[in-house]
Amino acid sequence: MSPASVFVCLSLTLLSDYPVIRVKPDNSGVVTDGVKHSMNPFCEIAVEEAVKLKEKKFIKEVVAVSCGPTQVTETIRTALAMGCDRGIHVEVSGKDYEAMGPLQIAKIFAALAKKEEASLVILGKQAIDDDCNQTGQMTAALLDWPQGTFASEVTIDGEKVKVVREIDGGLETIKISMPAVLTADLRLNTPRYATLPNIMKAKKKKIANMKPADLGVDMVSRVEVLRVDEPPTRLAGVKVETVDDLVAKLKANGTI
Amino acid sequence: MFPASRYSIQAQRCIRALKTVQAEHAPPQHYTWRRNCSSAVMPRITSHYTIFPRDKDPRWEGVEMERFADEADVVIVGGGPAGLSAAIRLKQLAKEQEKELRVCLVEKASQIGAHTLSGACLEPSALNELFPDWKERGAPLNTPVTEDLFSILTEKYRIPVPMLPGLPMNNHGNYIVRLGHFVHWLGEQAEELGVEIYPGYAAAEVLFHEDGSVKGIATNDVGIAKDGSPKDVFERGMELHAKVTLFGEGCHGHLAKQLYRQFNLRENCEPQTYAIGLKELWVIDEKKWRPGRVEHSVGWPLNRNTYGGSFLYHLNEGEPLVALGFVVGLDYTNPYLSPFREFQRWKHHPFVAKTLEGGDRIAYGARALNEGGYQCLPKVTFPGGMLIGCSPGFMNVPKIKGTHTAMKSGMLAAEAIFPKVTAEDPASKTAGLHIPEYEDNLKKSWIWKELYAVRNIRPSFHNYFGLYGGMVYTGVFYWILRGKEPWTLKHAGLDSAQLKPAKECTPIEYPKPDGKLSFDLLSSVALSGTNHEGDQPPHLTLKDDSIPVANNLAIYDGPEQRFCPAGVYEYVPLETGEGMRLQINAQNCVHCKTCDIKDPSQNINWVVPEGSGGPAYNGL
Numbered sequence: 004m005s006p007a008s009v010f011v012c013l014s015l016t017l018l019s020d021y022p023v024i025r026v027k028p029d030n031s032g033v034v035t036d037g038v039k040h041s042m043n044p045f046c047e048i049a050v051e052e053a054v055k056l057k058e059k060k061f062i063k064e065v066v067a068v069s070c071g072p073t074q075v076t077e078t079i080r081t082a083l084a085m086g087c088d089r090g091i092h093v094e095v096s097g098k099d100y101e102a103m104g105p106l107q108i109a110k111i112f113a114a115l116a117k118k119e120e121a122s123l124v125i126l127g128k129q130a131i132d133d134d135c136n137q138t139g140q141m142t143a144a145l146l147d148w149p150q151g152t153f154a155s156e157v158t159i160d161g162e163k164v165k166v167v168r169e170i171d172g173g174l175e176t177i178k179i180s181m182p183a184v185l186t187a188d189l190r191l192n193t194p195r196y197a198t199l200p201n202i203m204k205a206k207k208k209k210i211a212n213m214k215p216a217d218l219g220v221d222m223v224s225r226v227e228v229l230r231v232d233e234p235p236t237r238l239a240g241v242k243v244e245t246v247d248d249l250v251a252k253l254k255a256n257g258t259i
Numbered sequence: 260m261f262p263a264s265r266y267s268i269q270a271q272r273c274i275r276a277l278k279t280v281q282a283e284h285a286p287p288q289h290y291t292w293r294r295n296c297s298s299a300v301m302p303r304i305t306s307h308y309t310i311f312p313r314d315k316d317p318r319w320e321g322v323e324m325e326r327f328a329d330e331a332d333v334v335i336v337g338g339g340p341a342g343l344s345a346a347i348r349l350k351q352l353a354k355e356q357e358k359e360l361r362v363c364l365v366e367k368a369s370q371i372g373a374h375t376l377s378g379a380c381l382e383p384s385a386l387n388e389l390f391p392d393w394k395e396r397g398a399p400l401n402t403p404v405t406e407d408l409f410s411i412l413t414e415k416y417r418i419p420v421p422m423l424p425g426l427p428m429n430n431h432g433n434y435i436v437r438l439g440h441f442v443h444w445l446g447e448q449a450e451e452l453g454v455e456i457y458p459g460y461a462a463a464e465v466l467f468h469e470d471g472s473v474k475g476i477a478t479n480d481v482g483i484a485k486d487g488s489p490k491d492v493f494e495r496g497m498e499l500h501a502k503v504t505l506f507g508e509g510c511h512g513h514l515a516k517q518l519y520r521q522f523n524l525r526e527n528c529e530p531q532t533y534a535i536g537l538k539e540l541w542v543i544d545e546k547k548w549r550p551g552r553v554e555h556s557v558g559w560p561l562n563r564n565t566y567g568g569s570f571l572y573h574l575n576e577g578e579p580l581v582a583l584g585f586v587v588g589l590d591y592t593n594p595y596l597s598p599f600r601e602f603q604r605w606k607h608h609p610f611v612a613k614t615l616e617g618g619d620r621i622a623y624g625a626r627a628l629n630e631g632g633y634q635c636l637p638k639v640t641f642p643g644g645m646l647i648g649c650s651p652g653f654m655n656v657p658k659i660k661g662t663h664t665a666m667k668s669g670m671l672a673a674e675a676i677f678p679k680v681t682a683e684d685p686a687s688k689t690a691g692l693h694i695p696e697y698e699d700n701l702k703k704s705w706i707w708k709e710l711y712a713v714r715n716i717r718p719s720f721h722n723y724f725g726l727y728g729g730m731v732y733t734g735v736f737y738w739i740l741r742g743k744e745p746w747t748l749k750h751a752g753l754d755s756a757q758l759k760p761a762k763e764c765t766p767i768e769y770p771k772p773d774g775k776l777s778f779d780l781l782s783s784v785a786l787s788g789t790n791h792e793g794d795q796p797p798h799l800t801l802k803d804d805s806i807p808v809a810n811n812l813a814i815y816d817g818p819e820q821r822f823c824p825a826g827v828y829e830y831v832p833l834e835t836g837e838g839m840r841l842q843i844n845a846q847n848c849v850h851c852k853t854c855d856i857k858d859p860s861q862n863i864n865w866v867v868p869e870g871s872g873g874p875a876y877n878g879l
Contacts, residue, residue, distance in 0.1 A: 025621060028578060037372075037439075037440065037443070037877040037878055038875075038877055039369055039370055039373060039875050039877075041369070193491065193492055194492075195492050195494070196481040196482060196492060196494050198327075198481070198494045198496075198497065199457060199460050199478055199496070199497040200327040200329070200497050202457065203329065
């Protein structure tokens with residue numbers, strides 16, 4: 004029996020690879036105003052996998068979900084342009100958004116997955132701005148569903164899912180029963196471009212709007228950010244001519 | 260009288276000689292490392308389809324090249340002040356007259372404002388016309404100008420020049436803005452009015468009707484590999500058809516370049532002359548911060564025959580931020596000149612260093628700007644389209660302001676288009692509407708009067724006394740006569756033809772960057788946030804891959820290594836050991852267009868890369 008719907012849970016991140024990130028003058032966080040935000044690259048891979056599964060007829064419907072302020076709807080539109088059928092925007096803004104962490108997000112996704120009777124929840128393995136790598140695992144635990152994380156290959160086999168996971172020692176293949184949570188790793192696929200005609204068509208697809216309270220989730224955070232600092236500036240290295248010089252310098256600064 | 264032109268003739272003879280060597284390009288799939296026209300084994304640089312058409316390329320056989328097409332009433336290329344003002348004005352008129360109008364705007368940057376760079380001192384004249392209630396709408400004009408300083412710098416000292424009212428540089432009534440933020444705000448206003456804005460999609464091709472008029476544009480294809488072959492994720496761009504297409508690509512737009520040739524728009528004007536502007540944002544020590552202060556300088560480190568100068572503006576947006584930068588005219592003659600390094604060493608001048616000491620640099624960028632003014636204005640309307648903003652070039656050079664005229668040109672274009680595009684019967688001879696009323700409106704507007712009045716100031720620098728002659732001319736003729744003198748001076752000709760051969764010039768000794776006030780090129784490029792998809796053909800295309808080493812390096816010692824503000828061009832030794840080759844680091848490009856302008860061989864053709872690539876300026 005083919006699964007009914009697949010949830011792809013998206014994260015809107017600061018595109019921390021390329022723009023210049025500055026710490027706020029009061030060290031409370033980083034400056035986010037005016038910095039380009041877009042879909043987390045691992046979430047793009049997750050969307051691509053879900054759309055591929057739908058194209059192979061393993062699943063009927065792909066729903067893109069994201070939590071955050073209004074900006075997030077653009078990310079959901081991109082997911083819709085890549086092939087998702089509909090979107091859900093869970094509105095979180097202001098102080099709640101700044102305090103929002105993996106646990107709150109996992110609670111929201113878990114509540115939605117139960118409400119919409121999803122068979123698969125696919126997420127990116129981690130967000131590139133905070134590198135937490137926790138949301139997928141927490142969602143699975145809250146739902147008490149099996150999880151296939153760091154997936155580099157996903158195959159649906161009847162009622163089960165075969166997942167090849169990238170682990171430190173190599174590749175691990177596991178079989179888990181559905182409903183399940185998967186998190187996408189880099190080599191799972193190459194995401195397609197969201198082309199302009201698809202962006203235009205996506206404007207007609209539905210994005211439902213709701214608040215965490217509608218799902219019975221409380222957004223209180225148990226984590227408080229005390230301070231954010233820039234990494235220390237790298238000191239210049241010193242070149243020495245001979246091994247004796249090297250030993251002398253190491254002795255002088257107390258290393259040996 | 261102009262020694263530069265004597266040498267440029269020699270250079271032109273060289274270029275002509277090289278052009279007669281017609282290179283037979285090896286078919287792409289062989290991918291051999293050999294060019295027929297040179298004896299050295301040179302790796303191939305250019306693989307873009309504008310140089311190697313895909314219909315003759317066997318790797319593209321069978322690839323679906325159909326494009327999805329959509330219709331709008333007006334399509335605007337470029338989400339800068341001109342494009343957005345035109346879009347806003349069209350929608351305002353549509354609302355007033357209760358008519359429906361579909362306006363689509365495409366912009367190559369990933370978000371509106373990300374490729375915008377300017378000083379900038381905004382003259383609010385056009386904004387007051389567009390949105391009289393801009394303050395209530397929250398336009399980010401937070402810093403009215405309070406002080407205006409002008410200096411002539413020598414190596415150690417500063418000669419103050421009084422800023423008399425009536426001089427073009429006087430900034431009373433203007434605002435210091437972060438133009439990227441202002442443009443972003445304009446984008447929000449446009450979206451509220453119903454303009455369809457598509458950032459991240461570059462207009463790569465102009466489409467034509469059968470009768471030769473402009474039909475619209477096509478956005479860039481995606482998913483082409485670095486060697487020019489199709490990837491699995493290859494997708495064709497989309498066609499946007501319109502009754503009129505407005506081209507607001509900014510200074511030296513690549514589609515505008517094609518349109519000039521196609522419609523012969525430059526037959527009655529001088530070739531455009533440009534400058535390169537480099538800019539940084541610094542957070543400085545609070546004690547040195549004077550919000551509202553505008554400082555300009557000329558002189559050191561440039562010699563009197565190289566046009567250029569600096570700006571330093573103190574912003575008032577919460578933290579002690581200054582916007583500073585350096586402009587160098589691209590008609591400079593010494594191929595050893597590096598605008599980037601002139602900028603870096605200018606910061607060490609005692610007058611500048613004292614403001615920056617103890618501060619932190621947080622942003623960097625660069626862009627070419629127009630210097631031609633009135634004499635270089637092309638025809639701006641053609642069947643199916645028109646040119647707006649800095650693309651044709653309405654910058655008031657002595658004021659160093661072009662935003663207000665760009666916005667006004669967009670608004671005038673919209674006002675000329677609106678009746679035609681909403682009329683029941685367009686009554687046009689061509690399928691794409693030709694609307695010459697736009698050009699008439701321009702000539703009757705304050706843009707024309709302003710540009711006419713200052714037309715002689717920039718060309719007045721072409722004399723033996725260079726900078727000082729120009730300043731005398733400005734002081735005498737402009738301040739007293741306001742441009743009413745009956746003559747119109749000419750510029751020196753094409754910027755690319757001004758370089759003297761390297762052997763006739765002295766290399767310039769630039770100081771090493773100290774890491775506190777001045778910096779090296781690559782760390783500056785990192786601050787621009789620029790990036791591009793790596794696996795795509797380099798968008799800095801060469802018409803002939805062999806010319807850089809044979810001409811640019813041999814005669815001019817590779818000036819592109821020095822004028823590119825992003826380190827895109829590097830001459831590196833060949834792997835075989837003998838000789839050099841040009842390496843193009845396309846991912847560094849900040850889309851400034853200087854290379855396309857200044858290349859002495861005019862061999863570099865800048866085309867647009869995959870959309871959303873390029874710098875990530877935040878309020879620059």
